[in-house]
Amino acid sequence: MSFSNLVRSVVRAASDNYTHGRDGYKICKFTPHHMSGVLTGEQCAALFQRSSRDASANYCIGVDGGIVGCVDEEYRSWCSSSRSNDCQAITVEVSNSSYGGNWPISDASWNALVALAVDVCRRHNFRLVYDGTPNGSLTRHNMFSNTDCPGPYLQSRFQELCNVVNSQLDGGVAPTPIPAPSVGRNVGDVVTINGIFTSSNSNVQLHPARNSGRITKIIPGALNPYLLDNGDLGWIRESCIIGASSSSQSSGRKSNEQIAAEVWAGKWGVGEDRKNRLKAAGYDPNIIQNLVNKGVGKNGTVTPSKSTQSKSAIDVAREIWTKGNWGTGDERRRKVEAAGYNYSEVQRYVNEFASGKRK
Ligand SMILES: [Zn+2]
Known part of the structure; x- marks a missing residue:
């Protein structure tokens, strides 16, 4: 049983929410849906873990661009209101970035969708064809039932999806990184991580975790560019990083007094979380706490x-x-x-x- 190497975690759907096997069909279609909601991939996948939900997708892409495996590719998900489509398709639920209107999606989700489509097409040896009918290889939920899915925004980008994916298959364009970093990452930055940490040479799951750490080294590459200083964390995927804050202005470290002021401003959390984050960022929590206790950095800010x-x-x-x-x-x-x-x-x-x- 298998998923794309691009997944950051696997949250398998309950076994009564999909069909084992694909009734002899080959995978030759790709069907993006929208969630009608703003969720992480893990949150969406958790819905499909509820028994008798009678719905599932092969993958869920969260608003943060994280790709989560739900129904192994060998199996038919229950996603598009069409048995024959779902027997042939890799189905993907994509989070919206806000509610209602034309149901937009984030750039991070889009980049992840492109990367996943390229990977699926490569491994299953087909190209995306979008002709607005179920005969194409890029299909929509609303071709098969009376639904808005995939939403006006995503639907308006189906032809673009086709073009971008096919040109990447042709090697004409550099692969899209997933997701595009929302902030610059520098050595010394503190990043917050949600997801699975991977070892340097495989996609082996070490442990699901949420943590933060300071970047000690940046290694070129889309999937695992950062080495953190938290020892056991090791290499991480860009797509697992959900937040980052610069702890160093160009080369300069902040002074302990500056950090104390940030503590007063609420930037470093409280309790053990604060201690861990300060430590991870290379500051001594005890020194900082002493300054905070003395009221250093309190001027003008309210805790x-x-x-x-x-x-x-x-x-x-x-x-x-x-x-x-x-x-x-x-x-x-x-x-x-x-x-x-x-x-x-x-x-x-x-x-x-x-x-x-x-x-
Ligand atoms: Zn749908």
């Missing part, structure tokens, strides 16, 4: 007050999971920390909701 919190971290996680409040990625981290919560703790609860451990 979030615990007593103003009306909700628990679980409540916040529930809002994230059920309502989509608090944004995603970097934005979520900023908002959650600005409100005085421990981001790692909140995110751990979100992951528990996503995995069904917590209802």
Whole structure:
């Protein structure tokens, strides 16, 4: 059973949400859907883990561009309201970047979709043909049923998808990195990671984790360009990086006093999370804490007050999971920390909701 090497994690659908095998059909089609929601690939895949959902996709691409394997390619997903299409297609659920309107998707999701399509076409030896009918190899859900899927925005880019993917298959264009970094990455930057850490020469899963660390070395390559200083983390995929902040202005490190001011401004979280992040960024948490205790860096900034919190971290996680409040990625981290919560703790609860451990 297999998935593309581009996946950052595998969250397999419940076995009663897809068909084992493909009834003798070969894989020769590609069908992108939209989620009608803003989710990570893992969150979408978790929906297909619910038994009797009667729906699935081979892959889910999150708003952060992370690709998650759900239904092994050898199997037919239940995705496009068409048995014959799904028997022949690799189906992909793509997150939207905001709700409603023309249901846009992020650049990171688009780049991941292109990269996945190129990889699928290469391995299964076909090209994308889009003629607006089910006869083409690039097909849409709304060819088979009365649905908006894949949404106006993504549908408007189907011909472009065809062109970009085929030209990459022809070797005419450099492969699209997945996803495009949203911020410049430099040695000394602190990055936040959500996903699977991979060893340097394979896609072996070491452990699913969320952590952060300081970049100690940048190695060219789309998949595993950074080596972090957290020892056991090793190499990581670009697509696992959900946030980054520069801890060094050009070559200069920030002073301990500057960092203390950032602590007051809520940029480094609280408790153990703060200690770990400071350590990972090369600062001594004890020195920083002493400065903070003395009030260094406090001028003009207000630290979030615990007593103003009306909700628990679980409540916040529930809002994230059920309502989509608090944004995603970097934005979520900023908002959650600005409100005085421990981001790692909140995110751990979100992951528990996503995995069904917590209802
Ligand atoms: Zn669909």
